[in-house]
Amino acid sequence: MSDDQRFGLARVATLPGPLRLDGGVLLSPVDIAYETYGTLAPDAGNAILVTHALTGDHHLASNHPVTGKPGWWARMVGPGKPIDTNRYFVICANVLGSCMGSSGPASINPATGKPWAMAFPVITIRDMVRAQAMLLDHLGIERLFAIVGGSMGGMQALSWTATFPDRVASAVIIASAARHSAQNIAFHEVGRQAIMADPRWRGGDYYADNDPPTSGLAVARMAAHITYLSEAGLTAKFGRKLQARDAKTFGFDADFQVESYLRHQGLSFVDRFDANSYLYITRALDYFDLAEEHGGMLATAFRGSPTRFCLVSFDTDWLYPTSESRSIVHALNAAGAPASFVELRSPFGHDAFLLESPELDRVMGGFLRAGETR
Amino acid sequence: MSDDQRFGLARVATLPGPLRLDGGVLLSPVDIAYETYGTLAPDAGNAILVTHALTGDHHLASNHPVTGKPGWWARMVGPGKPIDTNRYFVICANVLGSCMGSSGPASINPATGKPWAMAFPVITIRDMVRAQAMLLDHLGIERLFAIVGGSMGGMQALSWTATFPDRVASAVIIASAARHSAQNIAFHEVGRQAIMADPRWRGGDYYADNDPPTSGLAVARMAAHITYLSEAGLTAKFGRKLQARDAKTFGFDADFQVESYLRHQGLSFVDRFDANSYLYITRALDYFDLAEEHGGMLATAFRGSPTRFCLVSFDTDWLYPTSESRSIVHALNAAGAPASFVELRSPFGHDAFLLESPELDRVMGGFLRAGETR
Structure with missing residues (x-):
């Protein structure tokens, strides 16, 4: 294993772009900080992109450099774990707009040599996804074995399947929603x-x-x-x-x-x-409304989708409640896309997806394994 | 009708006290701003105290002096309304600690001649109630025909029935709770x-x-x-x-x-x-836990109570949900106190108690009228 493939080594890809943002701005270059775990198969067919939540980062299963604590999903990702790094090549990238190494308001605006601050362009969930697609191009990954995300990560996963349907074989969307509600x-x-x-x-x-x-x-x-x-x-x-x-x-x-x-x-x-x-x-979260991007019909976002979907919600989550997952499943059904859905019980509300949950582990492991035999 | 009895005339009673607060401080004098509506019966038997919510005030059914808007419960209180000022003498007092004329951090500390600010003693719901009792003494009202309150007003009503049980014939507690939850x-x-x-x-x-x-x-x-x-x-x-x-x-x-x-x-x-x-x-709200004041058993607060109770909750209220009202009713049942309870449907959440609600009007009017024949 070369240094470059060490478990959870943080790297930054400087992608020349330009990336055309939903707001109309061309961003170039685009820095994306990321970590990888496991080994990419020769056919690049075992890649899983894990997308993170609002305040998450790419330190998925390695220690966080500031807090020293284990990565935010270390219990889910690793050798022999539900997202098994003995089988899969797992990528996690800091989202565009964040502050852990990817381009965002705190990074340097090349035009001025100073931090962008509020001159950084307003971005969308789809812009985050487009930047991730550029990263996958850079890594030589044409198609994802799976994309997996909870909360805002689930929104990115949804946006991936709608924006690059041919690049996603399977999608796991946990404790998420297809749009931000008024609340x-x-x-x-x-x-x-x-x-x-x-x-x-x-x-x-x-x-x-x-x-x-x-x-x-x-x-x-x-x-x-x-x-x-x-x-x-x-x-x-x-x-x-x-x-x-x-x-x-x-x-x-x-x-x-x-x-x-x-x-x-x-x-x-x-x-x-x-x-x-x-x-x-x-702001990117509040702007997110997948149906709106598809003529107001959520099912249209998934029409003809080649992706298999797995939706998971938690019964005590009142941020993105089960009803939100259910409406996504209804749209998937209407679009004829294969979708499984389960509401899990937990006392922990929205945070449940980050916590010990043997049921979630079983759903995750089972759904991913089933994708290997297709 | 003398000037003093005009509908909704705001007055301030300066009560010599001292008022012994739950925190141990003696407060003296105590200013209480209040308004009254209707006419006190010769036997003083028709007085209803309406208690207000966190940011409410004594401008119950008169125009607010700052905003110019109608009083916060003008739709409920007035001639021919559910709290009928043709029948009842209605009192509403600005709570201790507030800023509309009653003693609070913005009022003058007589010891310094300057505003109390954070030198004002921390108060409790029961302290608010004790100050209201002093006001009733001042007005010559020994026993309330009824006390009526929503939200924090309901907590004051509960505290009234536990602190001065012989002074309250009937209590209407709307969209409230017997304690503040962790959330x-x-x-x-x-x-x-x-x-x-x-x-x-x-x-x-x-x-x-x-x-x-x-x-x-x-x-x-x-x-x-x-x-x-x-x-x-x-x-x-x-x-x-x-x-x-x-x-x-x-x-x-x-x-x-x-x-x-x-x-x-x-x-x-x-x-x-x-x-x-x-x-x-x-702070007073967070400190409120009626059971804690009675050895940890809510029913103890109502043991032997001569008061008849009416509890109302709203199905979409997630601040003080129906389960909170229900646990009060269980305690009243356990204590043998007469209690009626209804959960009303409304799309408006906690604020429903302030809004148009014919069902609430009927419950209020009916419960008060029934108290006249006892």
Whole structure:
């Protein structure tokens, strides 16, 4: 194994482009940070692209360079795991617009030699997908054995099957939706307003003096984090439990454990994420509406699709509830595309897809294995 | 009718106290702003106290002095309305800790001659109730014909029946809960952090130069506002509808109507509400746990209660869902207290209790009238 094929080695591909974005801008070059796991088969037929969620990154199954923690899906991806790197060549790329090495508002605008900041063009989920397709071209992968994604990753997977149908044999879409709802948009707008209300945001030009709008970003993260958890899960985990001192302070410290937990979520997030990237990626999510891209009919997006689909939802997910997955399945059925669908039980809400779930492991492993015999 | 009895005339009672707060502080004097509607019967037996929600006030059925809009429950309270001011003497008092004339962080600390700001003592729902009891003493009302409240107003009503059982003949508790859940606390903590992250908050000392933390308060309001609406209601009202220009801007303006709506909710709120009051009242809500005040058993709060209860919930309310009302009813049943309960259908989520609802009107009118014949 050459150095280049080491398990989870992070690399950045500088792709000349130009990439024509949905907003009309031509972006060139396009940097895409990515990691790969396993070995690409001689016919390049065993490649799985795993797409990440809003604040995810390409450190799928390797340790995160900032936090030192295991990759966000290390329990799912590896030798002998459901996405088995002994069988598959697994790629995970940091999305366009993010801040972990791919082109985004924090990266250098070649025209000015300075960070793009808010001069970076607004992007869409489909733009992320187009950039990933350029990366696959670069890697010599014409067709994916599978694309797998949860949450925003599932939206990318859906967009892949609609944008490059001939390049995707199988698609696994977990805890996701074909469009952002009014409530989804509303929560994101709260986050964006929290960031832009932070005086240190300064119209996005905060990079030079390394004084980013961490207060606003932390509030944005806190609000979003509530939507990742179920009400029942929060009650089970925290309820009304007080902090160690076990008494109300009659003050404004974090008396309740859930307050302390949320504050920690906000504070730890700002160490690893860029506020402008948060603006851009939430905007891409809010803009996402696969049906709208196909004349208002979701089924049209899948008409004649050669892809086999697997949809998974979680019963306590209120961010992208089961009804969203079901409407995708209905559209797939209407389009005559092969689709399996399961709603799994979990107390953990939207975050369930990232957590221990033997049922999800079985669905994933089984669906991928079945694709090998086609 | 004397000037003093005019319909909805706002007055402030300065009550000498002292009021002993749950946090141990003695507060004196206590200002309570209130309005009354209708005429008190010679035996003072027709008084109804209406308690308001988090950001409500005593302008129940009169025009709001800042916004000029009709009172928050003008559709419910008035001559011939369900809470019929031809029959009842209706009182609504601004809660302790608020900012519309009652003692709170924005009012003057007599010890310093300056606004209390964060030196104001942290208060509880029960403290609000004790202050209201002092107001009733001042008005010569020993026993309430009824107490009626929605949301936080329902919590005050519950606390009234547990704290002063002999002073409440009937209680109507709408879209409320006997305790704040972990998710409820989490949303409030986001709002508090948004306020305290605003540099203009300055530890709460922003009154002197009239430069309050409006950005943080607006974000807090936006986050909370989402919880007042149902997902289905947001979809029905806004869906993914774009603003008038009817095209995505590929920018960060309010492209979607729901964004514009939320921004408006945030911006208009800061004109009428004080950020520190928002901190104090959300804290009081989070501290509320009626069972905890009674040895951990909610039924104990109602043991031997002479009050008749009416509970109302709305099927799409996810802030204080039907399950919360149902657990109150179970406790009332266990305590042997007379309780009627109905879950009403509405697309409007928690806010339903403030909106047109003929069913709620019928329940309210019928329950109050039945109390007259006892």
